[in-house]
Amino acid sequence: xxxxxxxxxxxAGLVLGVVLGLVARQLGPVADGSPNWLTSTLDTVGSSFxxxxxxxxxxxxxxxxxxxxxxxxxxxxxxxxAGQTLLxxxxxxxISVVIGIGLGVILQxxxxxxxxxxxxxxxxRVGDWWAFLTGLIPSNILGLSASTTVRxxxxxxxxxxxxxxxxxxxxxxxxxALKTGEKAEPFxxxxxxxxxxxxxxxxxxxxxxxxxxIGLLGNAVAGYGWDAIGSLGVFTGAIYLGLALVIFVxxxxxxxxxxxxxxxxxxxxxxxxxxxxxSRSSLGTLPVTEQVTERLGVPRSYASFAVxxxxxxxMDGCAAIYPALAAIFVAQFFGISLxxxxxxxxxxxxxxxxxxxxxxxxxxxxxxxxxxxxxLPLAGVGLLLAIDPILDMGRTAVNVAGQALVPTIVAKREGxxxxxxxxxxxxxxxxxxxxxxxxxxxx
Numbered sequence: 474x475x476x477x478x479x480x481x482x483x484x485a486g487l488v489l490g491v492v493l494g495l496v497a498r499q500l501g502p503v504a505d506g507s508p509n510w511l512t513s514t515l516d517t518v519g520s521s522f523x524x525x526x527x528x529x530x531x532x533x534x535x536x537x538x539x540x541x542x543x544x545x546x547x548x549x550x551x552x553x554x555a556g557q558t559l560l561x562x563x564x565x566x567x568i569s570v571v572i573g574i575g576l577g578v579i580l581q582x583x584x585x586x587x588x589x590x591x592x593x594x595x596x597x598r599v600g601d602w603w604a605f606l607t608g609l610i611p612s613n614i615l616g617l618s619a620s621t622t623v624r625x626x627x628x629x630x631x632x633x634x635x636x637x638x639x640x641x642x643x644x645x646x647x648x649x650a651l652k653t654g655e656k657a658e659p660f661x662x663x664x665x666x667x668x669x670x671x672x673x674x675x676x677x678x679x680x681x682x683x684x685x686x687i688g689l690l691g692n693a694v695a696g697y698g699w700d701a702i703g704s705l706g707v708f709t710g711a712i713y714l715g716l717a718l719v720i721f722v723x724x725x726x727x728x729x730x731x732x733x734x735x736x737x738x739x740x741x742x743x744x745x746x747x748x749x750x751x752s753r754s755s756l757g758t759l760p761v762t763e764q765v766t767e768r769l770g771v772p773r774s775y776a777s778f779a780v781x782x783x784x785x786x787x788m789d790g791c792a793a794i795y796p797a798l799a800a801i802f803v804a805q806f807f808g809i810s811l812x813x814x815x816x817x818x819x820x821x822x823x824x825x826x827x828x829x830x831x832x833x834x835x836x837x838x839x840x841x842x843x844x845x846x847x848x849l850p851l852a853g854v855g856l857l858l859a860i861d862p863i864l865d866m867g868r869t870a871v872n873v874a875g876q877a878l879v880p881t882i883v884a885k886r887e888g889x890x891x892x893x894x895x896x897x898x899x900x901x902x903x904x905x906x907x908x909x910x911x912x913x914x915x916x
Contacts (some may be wrong), residue, residue, distance in 0.1 A: 477682075483747055486686030489749070490515075493687065494694025508696070515691035519752075522685025523816045525678045526757040529671060533760055535643045537777030542647030543661045544774030554887060558779050561879045562787050563824050565727070569719050569789040569797040569871075570823035573797030574816055576715050582708035582798065608669025611638040675760045682748055689751040693862065705860050709803055715794040716867045720874050727878065731885045734894065741769050741898040742877050749873035750768075753865045758873050766877045768844055769898050770891035771884045779883070783876035788839070790868030790875075796843040802855030803844060815847055821866045822846050837861070 497511040650657040705779070725735040742765045749758040763780040767773055797819050804811050822843050835853065844851055857864075884890040 478908040479744070482683040483686060483744060485696065486683035487690060487747065487751070490687040491694055493702060493903045497614065497691065499696065512692065512695045512803035515688045515695060518688030519685060519690075519692050520679075520688070522681055522688060523752050523754055523757040524611055525681070526752075527754070528673050529760055530756055531639060531676065532667070532671045533675065533763070534685060535646075536664050536671060537763070537773075538640060538643035538781060538820030539647040539650065539661070539664045540668050541774045542644065542651065543664075544772075548740035549709070550756070554883065554889075555778075557883045557887065558879060561883055562783065562875075565723070565789055565875055565879065566787075566793045566824045568723055569715075569793035569818065572715050572718050572822050573794040573823075574819060576711045577798045577801030580711045581709055581805060582705075582711050583802040585707040586705055586802075586806065593723065602913060611642050614642060651743050667780070676762070679761060679764070679786050682744070686747070686751050688892050693751070693866070705857070707865065708798070708857070709860055712795060712864050713799055713867050715798060716790055716871045719789055719794065724874060726877050727882060731882055733885060735883065737898055738769065738878075738881065739839045739896065741765055742874065745873050745877060746870050750866045750870040752802045753862070753869045755784045755788070755869055755872045755876065758869075762873050762876050766880050769881050769893075770894035771880050772889050772891070776880055779880040780876055783879060787876050788868075789869035789873045791865075792839045794871070795864065795868055796840045798822060798858060799847060799853075800847060801838050804847075806853060806856065807850055808848060811847075818846055819843060 493511065493515060497509060497515060500509045500511060503509055526847055570615075650661055728735050728738055745758055745761045745765045748761055749755065752758060755762075759781060762784065763776055766776045771779075799810065800819055803809075825838075840854055840857075841851055843855065881890065881895075885892075
């Protein structure tokens with residue numbers, strides 16, 4: 474396998490995943506209605522791979538951000554660097570939401586659908602600005618939270634972590650270590666060693682990406698029911714057209730405007746984009762996104778801060794294009810006219826509100842946040858649930874693309890980008906089980 478380029482392995486996984494998914498769909502469910510053996514196997518393989526990636530998110534985010542702050546101590550203008558990152562998050566989100574609004578007004582998806590009003594129902598989870606603000610305060614050192622689900626078979630409790638809280642915790646620890654001074658040097662050295670160990674384990678998991686791709690995409694083809702697209706064809710087409718305009722037009726224009734090779738950027742980042750598409754998880758893709766961003770020549774000390782922050786707050790697909798188009802769809806479906814102030818509210822919520830979805834299922838929460846802000850019926854969310862998994866693939870890929878793009882642009886603007894490394898950057902090579910050479914640490 475080491476002789477086969479990693480890109481070829483990923484492509485083979487995509488093809489094999491589609492084929493096995495079609496076979497599993499053809500087999501159909503077993504007698505009692507449960508999934509057949511092939512569908513269950515694909516689901517287990519795919520979900521296990523994403524679980525492995527997510528396991529590494531906590532130690533990677535915490536150790537990387539602490540190391541990043543330690544590396545930035547000798548840099549003047551570190552606050553400016555953070556400010557530029559947030560500014561470009563907002564700029565690209567603004568462009569994306571304007572595209573979404575434009576497509577909604579032109580294509581009129583809510584007036585071209587055969588979906589029935591009986592499918593309208595309110596979601597179980599609703600976006601809340603106050604919940605976002607209070608959610609920034611960690612309830613424990615790991616940012617963990619527990620939820621209990623009660624079913625007829627009994628109650629089950631699951632644990633989850635809020636990555637935005639982890640970022641807050643890591644920033645606080647990193648700053649405290651710097652303020653402590655010489656006494657904190659052993660801690661910072663240990664943290665750097667721990668980061669190196671985590672990165673090595675990360676590469677072992679990344680090597681499993683072709684197998685994970687087979688399971689994730691195969692399960693998607695087998696289980697999501699592509700027939701659901703029919704009644705919402707115009708809406709689905711509008712979403713993917715908007716996503717395509719952002720990732721294949723807007724992002725390349727921004728790269729070109731900063732004197733960066735578009736072909737080189739796509740050639741390096743596509744493993745993360747492919748994984749995001751099939752896994753539908755920005756957090757699960759986070760370790761790969763950070764690796765490809767560093768391979769582009771973005772200093773580790775900056776990438777280890779900007780990419781985790783982007784994974785929680787930078788969502789051009791889920792928090793800009795989708796809620797804008799979906800809100801217009803709901804308004805058109807229920808015969809509600811939107812005014813210019815309403816469209817401006819959509820822009821405001823999309824640019825500022827993506828952080829409110831951090832650590833949650835972003836698109837649905839973001840949509841309810843937009844609908845409630847505009848006073849539109851929350852029941853409209855139920856109309857779109859049937860095709861949400863299909864849309865989520867494209868949305869997540871665009872999210873991850875933006876999370877890799879902004880640090881690259883900001884590093885170039887601030888003179889931090891290793892342009893020679895960028896010019897020769899490549900995707901994850903075959904046989905590489907250790908982190909690739911990095912750009913020089915800032916400062």
